[in-house]
Amino acid sequence: MFKILDKQVFSPIIKQMVIEAPRVARKCQPGQFVILRIHEEGERIPLTIADFDREKGTITIVFQEVGKTTKQLGTLEAGDYIKDFVGPLGTPSHIENFGTVICVGGGVGIAPVFPIARALKEAGNHVISIIGARTRELLFWEDRMREVSTELFVTTDDGSYVRKGFVTDVLKEIIEERGKDNINLVLAIGPQPMMRACCNVTKDYGIKTIVSLNALMVDGTGMCGCCRVTVGGQTRFVCVDGPEFDGHQVDFAELARRSATFRAEEQRALERHTC
Ligand code: FES
Incomplete structure (x- = not known):
């Protein structure tokens, strides 16, 4: 289970959450994403990582409520838990000095x-x-x-x-x-x-x-x-x-x-x- 440490409401449909996920935070790179599932029978949804703090072991996600799962996610509060939070997934962004x-x-x-x-x-x-x-x-x-x-x-x-x-x-x-x-x-x-x-x-x-x-x-x-x-x-x-x-x-x-x-x-x- 992954604890929601903080929640910010940017608008009625856009919310930010900071999730305690030290193993994801340790390895993730810009451009990667997580797949989360709110509960045992929930839908899996991918969300690109918006920020991470390796020392605190946290991942920040920002999501827009567009369907059932994101609406359910939006009802959770700091202190609640998410069942699965899998990542980091995907290939990191290619970073170099392009100009x-x-x-x-x-x-x-x-x-x-x-x-x-x-x-x-x-x-x-x-x-x-x-x-x-x-x-x-x-x-x-x-x-x-x-x-x-x-x-x-x-x-x-x-x-x-x-x-x-x-x-x-x-x-x-x-x-x-x-x-x-x-x-x-x-x-x-x-x-x-x-x-x-x-x-x-x-x-x-x-x-x-x-x-x-x-x-x-x-x-x-x-x-x-x-x-x-x-x-x-x-x-x-x-x-x-x-x-x-x-x-x-x-x-x-x-x-x-x-x-x-x-x-x-x-x-x-x-x-x-x-x-
Ligand atoms: Fe199954 Fe990419 S989500 S192949």
């Missing part, structure tokens, strides 16, 4: 961008971060992202905070302003349509773009095939080959179709849970 890197975090995707941006800055990169959300209420960790970025840009879809627009608008502006040859890498994490849109922008400029995919998962060890995705015409497994891939090679249309496979069941489970 200038743009890190884009959309919505709850801001959380997994944070440790990667931090590692990239520590490696000597000029880190330009762009964070965005639908509204001000859904934006979080602006202060933390500022700490690990050389420059930070903030945007909201509805204009309720800082500037109005999408992260892709800012991304395009920065590339135009600085010149495509002065941007060495783009990292984009967030909802699938956002990552796809970022890739569409950078493809025109020929800038390598890494995305972190959020596929459905069961075992997390490459055996069940649930997280299968096509990258560059090859079948890859998000849980072991990813979660990060070259975004220009990802078949996003297939990923969207596969992600929607159990939507009806997910909706029924959510209705049963909330009724």
